[in-house]
Amino acid sequence: MGWTGKVLRVDLTKGTCAPEDLNREWADQYMGQRGLASKYLAEEMDPKTDPLSPDNKMIFATGPLTGTCASTGGRYSVITKGPLTGAIACSNSGGYWGAELKFAGWDMIILEGKSKKPVYLCITDDKAELLDASEIWGKSVWDTDAWIKTRHQDPQMHVSGIGIAGENGVLFSCIINDLHRAAGRSGVGAVMGSKNLKAIAVRGTGGVKVDDFPAFLAATSAAKEVLAGNAVTGEGLPTFGTQVLMNVINEAGALPTRNTRDVQFDGAHDISAEAMAEPSGKNGKPNLLANQACFGCTIACGRISKVNEEHYTVQNKPEYWHASGGLEYEAAWALGAATGVNDLDALTYANFICNEQGIDPISFGATVGAAMEMYEDGTLTDKDTGGLKLKFGSAEALTTAVELTGKAEGFGAELGLGSKRLCDKYGKPELSMTVKGQEFPAYDPRGIQGMGLTYATSNRGACHLRSYTVSSEILGIPEKTDPLVTDGKADLVKAFQDATAAVDSSGLCVFTTFAWTLEDIAPQVDGALPGNWSVDKLLEVGERIWNLERQFNLQAGFTAKDDNLPKRLLKDAAKTGPAKGLVSGLKKMLPEYYAARGWTKEGVPTNETLSRLAL
Amino acid sequence: MNITLKLYASLGAFLPPGSARNTIELDVAEGASIGEVLALQNVPRGNCHLILVNGIFTPPVSADGKALSEGDTLAVWPPVAGG
Numbered sequence A: 001m002g003w004t005g006k007v008l009r010v011d012l013t014k015g016t017c018a019p020e021d022l023n024r025e026w027a028d029q030y031m032g033q034r035g036l037a038s039k040y041l042a043e044e045m046d047p048k049t050d051p052l053s054p055d056n057k058m059i060f061a062t063g064p065l066t067g068t069c070a071s072t073g074g075r076y077s078v079i080t081k082g083p084l085t086g087a088i089a090c091s092n093s094g095g096y097w098g099a100e101l102k103f104a105g106w107d108m109i110i111l112e113g114k115s116k117k118p119v120y121l122c123i124t125d126d127k128a129e130l131l132d133a134s135e136i137w138g139k140s141v142w143d144t145d146a147w148i149k150t151r152h153q154d155p156q157m158h159v160s161g162i163g164i165a166g167e168n169g170v171l172f173s174c175i176i177n178d179l180h181r182a183a184g185r186s187g188v189g190a191v192m193g194s195k196n197l198k199a200i201a202v203r204g205t206g207g208v209k210v211d212d213f214p215a216f217l218a219a220t221s222a223a224k225e226v227l228a229g230n231a232v233t234g235e236g237l238p239t240f241g242t243q244v245l246m247n248v249i250n251e252a253g254a255l256p257t258r259n260t261r262d263v264q265f266d267g268a269h270d271i272s273a274e275a276m277a278e279p280s281g282k283n284g285k286p287n288l289l290a291n292q293a294c295f296g297c298t299i300a301c302g303r304i305s306k307v308n309e310e311h312y313t314v315q316n317k318p319e320y321w322h323a324s325g326g327l328e329y330e331a332a333w334a335l336g337a338a339t340g341v342n343d344l345d346a347l348t349y350a351n352f353i354c355n356e357q358g359i360d361p362i363s364f365g366a367t368v369g370a371a372m373e374m375y376e377d378g379t380l381t382d383k384d385t386g387g388l389k390l391k392f393g394s395a396e397a398l399t400t401a402v403e404l405t406g407k408a409e410g411f412g413a414e415l416g417l418g419s420k421r422l423c424d425k426y427g428k429p430e431l432s433m434t435v436k437g438q439e440f441p442a443y444d445p446r447g448i449q450g451m452g453l454t455y456a457t458s459n460r461g462a463c464h465l466r467s468y469t470v471s472s473e474i475l476g477i478p479e480k481t482d483p484l485v486t487d488g489k490a491d492l493v494k495a496f497q498d499a500t501a502a503v504d505s506s507g508l509c510v511f512t513t514f515a516w517t518l519e520d521i522a523p524q525v526d527g528a529l530p531g532n533w534s535v536d537k538l539l540e541v542g543e544r545i546w547n548l549e550r551q552f553n554l555q556a557g558f559t560a561k562d563d564n565l566p567k568r569l570l571k572d573a574a575k576t577g578p579a580k581g582l583v584s585g586l587k588k589m590l591p592e593y594y595a596a597r598g599w600t601k602e603g604v605p606t607n608e609t610l611s612r613l614a615l
Numbered sequence B: 001m002n003i004t005l006k007l008y009a010s011l012g013a014f015l016p017p018g019s020a021r022n023t024i025e026l027d028v029a030e031g032a033s034i035g036e037v038l039a040l041q042n043v044p045r046g047n048c049h050l051i052l053v054n055g056i057f058t059p060p061v062s063a064d065g066k067a068l069s070e071g072d073t074l075a076v077w078p079p080v081a082g083g
Ligand code: SF4
Pocket: A072, A094, A095, A292, A293, A294, A295, A297, A298, A299, A300, A301, A302, A509, A510, A511, A512
């Protein structure tokens, strides 16, 4: 009934796979995916656990709508304690893998312990076994995918796994499924690598039952009409993809540039959606070839691109001449604006390597940006970088760095620490553009004030996907707010955080919320699940999840001091654009936010708040 | 007066052929409104969802009443989003 009711528990130390019943009481309180898996993690594991120790658990979790005919209902999340941040990590991915897990009859997989030798988990419907992965250890995501499908003679298998970055403990390594869809952030790939688990291959032949089929069909059909009829989800996202934001955010003066020294990038147009669609190179073909949808998605925002065959990165490497996933906005920003590189083919190549080896392009690009600033100010020398000339704007430096980072070779091993540890090591902590150790993404909090509060309070470290106030502050969805003021942002951020936590627990993609409100989502969840899933209940579940994650982090040792932004954003005013002269107003917003949340001045949920949320 | 007009995404088709970087410089009547400038380029108003003047949001419904000034940059998009 939305849920399959079955959880697969895998003990990697003992080499066992055992089914167990889903905890229905928790499912009713936390819905699924992000919320429900966070509840399991919080209940089963000490938040102080070392993220790279065998004691850290890792949960691959679907939502009740994953694998159903709800539009975008193909999502899954990986929940664990993140090695980049030390906070609770929850990385969400699309593609087809999540739906396949559901078809095999599982709501989630809980992985614990550590295998003595490299293994992969192979699931075929209700059969699950750990198999030897020594032949694919050291191989890329792409080779692993092909090897597993060949070995099992099943091209319909879906594989989620790590490349060499996760094996090598790169702290921002990610988990990739279906070749280029990523559970991207917080270093979840390094946790998988630390467990000697290379991949999870799934083949499912069942379907997903829903509680009230006529109601579910009516709700999902009506919601699809809303997506199709909405100008953004019906036309904007499929045609231009997320990358259309590059010029928008640059014009709005909120594009963090060259390690956030500036808020506008003179090369923004060169790496934008518009540039991807322009003819390039001798053959006059554009970088962008097609759009692509994840499972069941009627939006299809994904980009499929190609590196120009004449480009220096691939000239003698025909293995990179094929079409693959990219560039999405966040990756293009991090690999481009954050490093000052405006070479679209170099960015596309770097993004391919990120997918091939399982690297989060946001954290990688932002870390290279910080290293470039340290190189230019003389903190890093050629001796430190092994001769890598990390100058802002150098495409060669970027593309060499990405190759070295996956392999953890030379200076790549240091880049793989992430910008916080790198900047700390070289005595320049102020140059790390991070919150709770995680690099922030493509929006400058001086030009979009709500994003400063979003980054500072995000439970998984700096992140745009915990409360995407850009939607309101820049795009006017669902209603326009002024990006340059702090008034009202505490409530706005809280509202986005709670609603997003609910969406992330349902199996749906958060991009639907450019068109859908919870009024569109609640009837779909209600049709799939037993019980009464109203808008109010979704909001209550979302708020409960947010507070559960907060409690986990407080118990892990975080305090209000960690709800902060890099000094640069609080002290150095934006130099150009609409935000010229402004810094982030975090100091004003944060106490308002704690009050709106029902937390103490120290950022701790009060007993009253906890009991209101049944925590 | 001189202004800069930037038409992005599908609206780029309404720029003169050969325009680079989705941008043209225009000499328009003193105090011309956003609506007048868009009409000059035959940009369908129904497709103008996001309008920024010097990076600052202007609701599409007030485009006719909003006069531009010398040196302004007007940037316009059809319905777009991302993340
Ligand atoms: S909107 Fe984009 S990211 Fe979301 S499910 Fe559809 S294709 Fe995937």
